[in-house]
Amino acid sequence: MAEELEEGIENALNLVVLTTDRSGNMKKELKQTIYETVRTLRNLFVKLKNNCDVKSSKICELEAEVSKVKTELQRVKRDKAEKGHGEPSVIASQGPAGSRLHGAPSVISRQEPAGQRALEGSQSGGSGRKLYSEGLANRTYTKKYKLTVKSNEHL
Numbered sequence: 001m002a003e004e005l006e007e008g009i010e011n012a013l014n015l016v017v018l019t020t021d022r023s024g025n026m027k028k029e030l031k032q033t034i035y036e037t038v039r040t041l042r043n044l045f046v047k048l049k050n051n052c053d054v055k056s057s058k059i060c061e062l063e064a065e066v067s068k069v070k071t072e073l074q075r076v077k078r079d080k081a082e083k084g085h086g087e088p089s090v091i092a093s094q095g096p097a098g099s100r101l102h103g104a105p106s107v108i109s110r111q112e113p114a115g116q117r118a119l120e121g122s123q124s125g126g127s128g129r130k131l132y133s134e135g136l137a138n139r140t141y142t143k144k145y146k147l148t149v150k151s152n153e154h155l
Contacts, residue, residue: 002052009045013038 020034
């Protein structure tokens with residue numbers, strides 16, 4: 001498509017130059033102005049094309065870099081998944097103004113969203129909790145309609 005566009009612009013500029021050459025009653029100064037304008041337009045189109053080429057190559061470089069980073073991120077996620085949940089953190093309990101309370105460390109394990117814990121519990125097959133939506137997923141509901149019959153005659 002870019003080649004067609006470039007060719008079309010070049011043909012249009014050549015047509016302007018050709019028309020100017022054929023015109024015999026045109027003043028010399030006007031012809032010179034048209035030639036300079038066509039030359040300027042050609043130079044601007046070349047600069048524009050070069051700018052597009054530079055930006056396209058930069059985009060390709062950035063896409064390659066993004067692909068590399070995505071691959072690295074997937075590798076890191078896979079490594080974390082293989083290691084499991086990881087070790088719990090041990091953080092010393094601190095009271096007001098940074099004073100330690102009884103000097104005993106508190107153990108804080110890695111926290112996960114409640115939905116994730118429920119999913120893990122239900123997948124293990126034990127007595128773990130299920131998400132509410134999972135509990136309702138297998139149910140089928142039948143619609144029940146009430147029908148009232150009245151006579152047209154009032155007795």
